[in-house]
Amino acid sequence: MTEFSTRTVFFISDGTGITAETLGHSLLAQFPDMRFKQVRLPFVDSIEKARDCATRIREAGRSDGTRPIVFNSLVGPELVAGLRNADALFLDLFERFIEPLEQELGQRSTHTVGRFHGIADSLDYKNRIEAINFALAHDDGVSHAELDVSDVILVGVSRSGKTPTSLYLAMQFGVKAANYPLIPEDFERSKLPTELHKHRRKLFGLTISAERLSQIRQERRPDSVYASLDNCHYEIDAARRLMERERIPWLDSTARSIEEIATKIMQDVHLNKRGY
Amino acid sequence: MTEFSTRTVFFISDGTGITAETLGHSLLAQFPDMRFKQVRLPFVDSIEKARDCATRIREAGRSDGTRPIVFNSLVGPELVAGLRNADALFLDLFERFIEPLEQELGQRSTHTVGRFHGIADSLDYKNRIEAINFALAHDDGVSHAELDVSDVILVGVSRSGKTPTSLYLAMQFGVKAANYPLIPEDFERSKLPTELHKHRRKLFGLTISAERLSQIRQERRPDSVYASLDNCHYEIDAARRLMERERIPWLDSTARSIEEIATKIMQDVHLNKRGY
Numbered sequence: 001m002t003e004f005s006t007r008t009v010f011f012i013s014d015g016t017g018i019t020a021e022t023l024g025h026s027l028l029a030q031f032p033d034m035r036f037k038q039v040r041l042p043f044v045d046s047i048e049k050a051r052d053c054a055t056r057i058r059e060a061g062r063s064d065g066t067r068p069i070v071f072n073s074l075v076g077p078e079l080v081a082g083l084r085n086a087d088a089l090f091l092d093l094f095e096r097f098i099e100p101l102e103q104e105l106g107q108r109s110t111h112t113v114g115r116f117h118g119i120a121d122s123l124d125y126k127n128r129i130e131a132i133n134f135a136l137a138h139d140d141g142v143s144h145a146e147l148d149v150s151d152v153i154l155v156g157v158s159r160s161g162k163t164p165t166s167l168y169l170a171m172q173f174g175v176k177a178a179n180y181p182l183i184p185e186d187f188e189r190s191k192l193p194t195e196l197h198k199h200r201r202k203l204f205g206l207t208i209s210a211e212r213l214s215q216i217r218q219e220r221r222p223d224s225v226y227a228s229l230d231n232c233h234y235e236i237d238a239a240r241r242l243m244e245r246e247r248i249p250w251l252d253s254t255a256r257s258i259e260e261i262a263t264k265i266m267q268d269v270h271l272n273k274r275g276y
Numbered sequence: 277m278t279e280f281s282t283r284t285v286f287f288i289s290d291g292t293g294i295t296a297e298t299l300g301h302s303l304l305a306q307f308p309d310m311r312f313k314q315v316r317l318p319f320v321d322s323i324e325k326a327r328d329c330a331t332r333i334r335e336a337g338r339s340d341g342t343r344p345i346v347f348n349s350l351v352g353p354e355l356v357a358g359l360r361n362a363d364a365l366f367l368d369l370f371e372r373f374i375e376p377l378e379q380e381l382g383q384r385s386t387h388t389v390g391r392f393h394g395i396a397d398s399l400d401y402k403n404r405i406e407a408i409n410f411a412l413a414h415d416d417g418v419s420h421a422e423l424d425v426s427d428v429i430l431v432g433v434s435r436s437g438k439t440p441t442s443l444y445l446a447m448q449f450g451v452k453a454a455n456y457p458l459i460p461e462d463f464e465r466s467k468l469p470t471e472l473h474k475h476r477r478k479l480f481g482l483t484i485s486a487e488r489l490s491q492i493r494q495e496r497r498p499d500s501v502y503a504s505l506d507n508c509h510y511e512i513d514a515a516r517r518l519m520e521r522e523r524i525p526w527l528d529s530t531a532r533s534i535e536e537i538a539t540k541i542m543q544d545v546h547l548n549k550r551g552y
Contacts, residue, residue, distance in 0.1 A: 007381070015536070016535045016536055016538075016539040017539065018298070018448070018535055018539070019298050019299055019301075019302040022294070022295050022298045022299070023295055023298070023299050023369065023373075025295075026295040026349070026369075026370075027370065027373050027374065027377060030351075030370075030374060030377075030385035030386050030387065031377070031381055031383055031385055031386070032386060033383065034381060034383065040539075040542070042539045042540075042543060043539070043540075043543070067380075069377070069380065073302070075306075089376060089377070089380045091373050091376065091377075093299065093302075094302075094303065094306075096372055097299075097303050097367050098303065098306060100365060100367065101303060101306075101307070101345070101365070101367075104343075104345065104365045105283070105307055105310060107307055107309065107310065109306035109307055110306050110307070110308060111306065125533060129440055129534075132439070132440045132443065133439075133440075136415075136439065139412075163408075163409075163412065164405055164408045164409075164447075167408065167443055167447065168447065171440075171443065171444065171447060172294070257401060258405075259292045259294055260291070260292055262292075263292040263293065263294070263316075263318045263319070264318075264319075266316070267318060267319070
């Protein structure tokens with residue numbers, strides 16, 4: 001087995017497979033020298049489909065010359081039996097944890113197929129969809145209506161990461177995040193936009209390095225003043241001074257993913273959604 | 277222990293905790309009669325922080341009168357030791373799987389802290405952010421530019437779920453999804469909008485029940501013709517006929533979450549992002 005051999009990795013689920021894939025990605029990232037070919041097999045909800053999966057696993061093993069790795073979140077014993085009819089390293093997500101949970105809780109689990117992602121009717125889900133619509137309606141300072149029902153209002157210079165962060169907060173956490181650009185007019189007046197003043201306690205700032213900002217803006221408006229390094233330096237410094245003066249908590253988005261930024265925001269502003 | 281006692285559940289991670297939380301939610305959903313108070317403790321990257329977690333776990337146990345459940349994705353032995361200095365059911369996400377993976381791959385894992393979500397520089401991450409910007413720029417038929425670089429174009433009547441699905445496809449899978457409304461003018465002409473014709477093979481339709489659609493539209497424009505059940509029936513039937521005539525694959529979004537819809541679309545149109 002050479003260091004750079006390719007392994008096929010399957011994520012198998014009776015639902016979307018997103019749970020298996022999320023855990024699988026985290027684990028595979030611990031082996032950065034390996035190359036993995038990743039295959040998602042969702043909605044495996046019959047014995048026939050489980051057997052089809054076994055066939056695909058066998059074929060991948062033959063073609064790779066090494067046995068595949070399978071992250072499995074199927075729960076029914078018949079399904080699992082159908083699946084395991086192939087040579088692979090099977091890592092069962094649920095099997096390992098369900099039993100200790102049953103013992104601890106003194107209850108049997110429902111073994112419900114694809115339960116987590118089949119929640120389109122739940123209140124939690126409805127909140128998430130509402131929050132997405134809210135983020136879209138309140139992107140880039142488009143609307144000042146209903147800012148009082150927002151959970152957080154992101155501020156920062158154009159292209160500092162506000163929009164994807166707002167959408168992620170909505171999608172993952174059901175948090176209503178508006179976002180509002182800080183623009184040269186605000187810096188000249190040295191004041192927050194009037195609309196934001198009464199919501200000061202909900203504000204959270206994003207900043208970014210001037211180099212990175214210039215690079216991002218170049219892609220959108222090449223060779224503009226807007227994208228120039230000088231202008232980016234000016235805007236970022238002015239925005240930072242404004243945030244410090246107004247005591248707005250802020251975070252540097254430069255080397256952080258939207259997952260990390262969103263999680264930090266949740267932590268810092270103690271958003272009370274879903275019990276956090 | 278009564279059936280409805282509350283348990284505190286902690287999701288603990290040296291990164292965002294999203295992996296622990298995703299798996300935890302799936303597992304807890306198997307116990308629908310229980311009430312769980314959920315607490316995310318992210319960015320636990322020092323022994324002091326791990327010990328603080330242990331304190332919070334102990335306090336929760338005292339206040340609940342039952343020991344908490346901990347989904348732990350910390351990997352370093354010192355961190356884990358600091359954390360385990362409390363009475364709880366510890367479910368270690370990584371510990372269970374890393375060892376069999378190391379054996380299978382013949383490699384040691386890097387045990388890298390928060391590796392998965394610290395990937396803001398990776399190509400994969402850049403694709404996701406680009407896809408989010410693409411989805412926003414091509415929401416609701418706003419722009420016809422660059423439709424040729426889209427991976428999929430969602431079509432359907434207004435409020436059938438196109439926008440959140442496009443954003444989820446972008447955020448989770450890095451897929452560039454445009455979306456395009458089917459409107460009464462299209463039905464009268466009995467034809468797809470001209471711009472879409474040359475991209476027919478990328479089209480994917482969403483439909484929805486008339487009752488659900490009317491309900492969603494009522495929330496936005498109460499007592500309008502747009503929201504009336506009759507009009508919703510008309511639009512949905514006409515859109516479905518149009519999609520059938522044009523042989524556009526479609527899916528009913530009524531009882532499905534955006535995760536399920538997005539996964540089905542990935543499966544049906546064989547999107548080749550990230551090796552699927």
